[in-house]
Amino acid sequence: MRRDLLSTSSILDTATEAVSLSASPWLGVLWLTALPVRLLQVHFLRQVLALGASSGEYGNYLWGFSLTILQAFLFSLYGRAVYVRACRLSLQSGRAPGREAFFVPPAQLAGYVYTALSIELMFFAFLWAFAAVPLFVLLAGLAAVTCHRVERPGLLRPWREIARSSGSVKSLVALMLVFGVALLVAWVNLYFALRAGLWLAGGMTGTDLAVWNHLLRPNPGFPIMPAGLLPALLIFVAASLAVEPFWLASLTVCEYSYRVTETGEDLRQWLHRIREREA
Amino acid sequence: MSSPLQQQRCANHADRPGHAICMACRKVVCQECATRWDGINYCVDCLAERRAAAREGASVFRWVGWAAAVLGLFYATSRAMVFSAVILARMWD
Numbered sequence: 164m165r166r167d168l169l170s171t172s173s174i175l176d177t178a179t180e181a182v183s184l185s186a187s188p189w190l191g192v193l194w195l196t197a198l199p200v201r202l203l204q205v206h207f208l209r210q211v212l213a214l215g216a217s218s219g220e221y222g223n224y225l226w227g228f229s230l231t232i233l234q235a236f237l238f239s240l241y242g243r244a245v246y247v248r249a250c251r252l253s254l255q256s257g258r259a260p261g262r263e264a265f266f267v268p269p270a271q272l273a274g275y276v277y278t279a280l281s282i283e284l285m286f287f288a289f290l291w292a293f294a295a296v297p298l299f300v301l302l303a304g305l306a307a308v309t310c311h312r313v314e315r316p317g318l319l320r321p322w323r324e325i326a327r328s329s330g331s332v333k334s335l336v337a338l339m340l341v342f343g344v345a346l347l348v349a350w351v352n353l354y355f356a357l358r359a360g361l362w363l364a365g366g367m368t369g370t371d372l373a374v375w376n377h378l379l380r381p382n383p384g385f386p387i388m389p390a391g392l393l394p395a396l397l398i399f400v401a402a403s404l405a406v407e408p409f410w411l412a413s414l415t416v417c418e419y420s421y422r423v424t425e426t427g428e429d430l431r432q433w434l435h436r437i438r439e440r441e442a
Numbered sequence: 443m444s445s446p447l448q449q450q451r452c453a454n455h456a457d458r459p460g461h462a463i464c465m466a467c468r469k470v471v472c473q474e475c476a477t478r479w480d481g482i483n484y485c486v487d488c489l490a491e492r493r494a495a496a497r498e499g500a501s502v503f504r505w506v507g508w509a510a511a512v513l514g515l516f517y518a519t520s521r522a523m524v525f526s527a528v529i530l531a532r533m534w535d
Binding site: 207208211212214215216218219222225226229230232233255273276277280281283284287288290291311314315316317318419422423425 | 520525528530
């Protein structure tokens with residue numbers, strides 16, 4: 164018998180089921196809570212790049228802006244926790260979860276806020292070393308899917324649960340590669356969908372599309388991306404929102420499958436099914 | 443054909459075959475000793491501990507410690523965000 168619960172294809176198949184079960188209304192909760200922080204981050208980045216080398220002289224202004232972003236970030240953490248809870252409930256019951264998905268226990272939410280803020284701190288402290296970004300993205304996802312194992316607020320227990328769930332390194336690395344490619348593909352596809360929509364809208368008489376044509380003009384050196392920074396960032400935000408539900412669902416399935424194979428529960432269920440068939 | 447788990451004996455009942463592994467303490471336990479909590483098997487002792495922890499809730503000091511840690515992280519993260527932004531802006535220029 165092959166214990167293929169942790170194979171990438173098995174995780175993705177189960178995650179797709181979980182997403183379709185929990186799509187309404189939990190996808191909306193995830194997107195609505197994530198949108199403010201993403202848009203604020205885009206605006207922050209634009210401001211910083213516009214200031215350029217003199218950005219260091221605007222420290223107080225940027226710090227005030229960062230506090231606003233972090234408040235929106237805390238709001239988005241609740242949305243993520245609710246969505247992950249909805250995915251887990253749909254996996255356990257096999258049907259769409261009800262309003263119980265909204266009621267994330269305070270201790271679990273507290274543990275998640277603590278780990279998410281810690282990971283965010285490390286992310287910004289090491290952002291200049293771009294190679295570390297995927298690791299922190301993975302840790303942030305694992306923090307969301309393991310928060311349900313924390314029963315009391317504490318400083319070490321949430322990290323222990325994350326460490327325990329990262330045992331299936333091969334599956335996690337495979338998922339990261341898959342979703343990294345998915346994000347790039349979604350980014351490019353969304354841009355081309357917008358260009359196609361603009362082209363079709365050009366057939367409607369009386370519409371002035373000069374501004375939109377300028378905004379969505381392709382990059383001369385890299386035509387699959389827009390030339391302007393703002394459209395590129397906004398399309399990236401849209402692509403990340405499209406990919407994030409599947410990413411979180413896949414991590415939820417991976418974490419659950421890993422725990423189940425660790426305890427031998429999958430073998431017990433397999434034997435139980437064989438005995439039922441023989442009986 | 444018995445599984446490797448069934449070939450082992452329950453930690454509490456030497457005459458019974460193993461049925462599950464307790465997720466907390468890794469002991470092999472029989473069907474009567476294993477209880478599933480939130481989809482994960484636990485033995486009697488670990489389950490009693492989890493129940494006591496769930497009933498007890500968290501003391502005030504834990505919440506105060508948590509609040510202090512989160513406030514500190516909030517401040518540090520906001521500073522780190524500005525730090526990385528300034529570095530990125532200089533690299534971009």
